[in-house]
Amino acid sequence: MDVMAAANKLEAEGARVLHMEVGQPGMPVPDHVRVAAEDALASGKLGYTEARGMPILRNALIKHYAEHYGVDVADERIVVTTGSSAGFNLAFLAAFDPGDRVALTAPGYPAYRNILKALGLIPVEIEVGPETRWALTPEHIEKAHAEAPLKGVLVASPANPTGTMMTPEALKDLVEACEAKGIWFISDEIYHGLSYEVQEETALRFSQKAIIINSFSKYYCMTGWRIGWMILPEELVRPVERIAQSLYISAPQLSQIAAAAAFEVKDDLERVKAVYQENRAILLDGLAAAGFDEVMPVDGAFYAYVGVRKFSNDSLDFCKRMLEEISVASTPGADFDPAHGAGYMRFSFAGPTEDIREAMTRLKAWTANF
Ligand SMILES: Cc1ncc(COP(=O)(O)O)c(C=O)c1O
Numbered sequence: 001m002d003v004m005a006a007a008n009k010l011e012a013e014g015a016r017v018l019h020m021e022v023g024q025p026g027m028p029v030p031d032h033v034r035v036a037a038e039d040a041l042a043s044g045k046l047g048y049t050e051a052r053g054m055p056i057l058r059n060a061l062i063k064h065y066a067e068h069y070g071v072d073v074a075d076e077r078i079v080v081t082t083g084s085s086a087g088f089n090l091a092f093l094a095a096f097d098p099g100d101r102v103a104l105t106a107p108g109y110p111a112y113r114n115i116l117k118a119l120g121l122i123p124v125e126i127e128v129g130p131e132t133r134w135a136l137t138p139e140h141i142e143k144a145h146a147e148a149p150l151k152g153v154l155v156a157s158p159a160n161p162t163g164t165m166m167t168p169e170a171l172k173d174l175v176e177a178c179e180a181k182g183i184w185f186i187s188d189e190i191y192h193g194l195s196y197e198v199q200e201e202t203a204l205r206f207s208q209k210a211i212i213i214n215s216f217s218k219y220y221c222m223t224g225w226r227i228g229w230m231i232l233p234e235e236l237v238r239p240v241e242r243i244a245q246s247l248y249i250s251a252p253q254l255s256q257i258a259a260a261a262a263f264e265v266k267d268d269l270e271r272v273k274a275v276y277q278e279n280r281a282i283l284l285d286g287l288a289a290a291g292f293d294e295v296m297p298v299d300g301a302f303y304a305y306v307g308v309r310k311f312s313n314d315s316l317d318f319c320k321r322m323l324e325e326i327s328v329a330s331t332p333g334a335d336f337d338p339a340h341g342a343g344y345m346r347f348s349f350a351g352p353t354e355d356i357r358e359a360m361t362r363l364k365a366w367t368a369n370f
Helices: 002-012 031-043 055-069 083-095 110-118 138-147 168-180 234-248 253-262 266-289 315-326 353-367
Strands: 078-081 101-106 122-127 152-156 184-188 211-215 228-231 303-307 344-348
Touching: 002 315, 031 253, 055 078, 055 228, 055 253, 078 083, 078 234, 083 110, 083 184, 083 211, 083 228, 083 234, 101 110, 101 138, 110 122, 122 138, 138 168, 152 168, 168 184, 266 303, 266 353, 315 344, 315 353
Parallel strands: 101 122, 101 152, 152 184, 184 211
Antiparallel strands: 078 228, 211 228, 303 344
């Protein structure tokens, strides 16, 4: 946030800042989705919906699981949420009690740990590295569980900030290891749809006990609509439904209507993905040319997490200087990994291709001075 504030200040002073810090799609929502929302708005009839979401959206989700993954989902297990962020809150509240331990990767998305702590739960951050492709393994879980019992494990694949993905086999092994130990497995599938190398798989295929959390924010370009969904094990549906009713009654109806329409614009969304694919290639070439030799495998999402130790021991300072000297905004690693993040930073390639290209040209000239 400090870097973003500094970037905004520079922009106000007239600099052309290239934004590679933002974790959201640069493209507008496809026309068909916008028009569906405009029609709903024009009707003037927007109200509460069922807490689990409107039937048109739940039906669209059932169809999506059948077509995209070949998995059958029962309507009764779907809960529509206000983004995946609400999904985490609901899942944690329904599945855990204060003091329960939940394992996460470090580096990882910082809100997981913040929400857990806010709810009186204990985040158990497990450092992951190249030997496991930055993913948790059954061995990690066994070790942490032996120290003190775990109640949950939360995994994202593709992950933020690394962009790395678990293979279907690695995911299966982890899901099954958790189920065997009676540990809730929470799968953050928000970056599904955005995979470039490894085939993506839903944890639902491997366990009916897995808690699936997903969102329209990333692949569907709908961050501002605040809309997402969960697929829950049967015993958690009613508790989650009741907590959701009390916390926010229902997700906004306007966003639910737009989200249902988002399943009808696959071609548009695939075109957006093709832009990310091009950006990714430009970024990876550009990082290599600028001398960054420690880049996590960018399997999916729209991030590259890179080591900066060659240039600096403090990525916060490095990112600040990059912004001040060449007007390229990026994210330092400390938020993602309090212990080792000072050696890393994240570039997002969700922005316009021309900006990524220009950023790489500036970066190469800049790092030549180090
Ligand atoms: C891994 C991950 N999960 C969840 C979220 C939250 O997304 P939303 O609440 O918009 O669905 C983000 C946002 O950047 C994220 O990176």
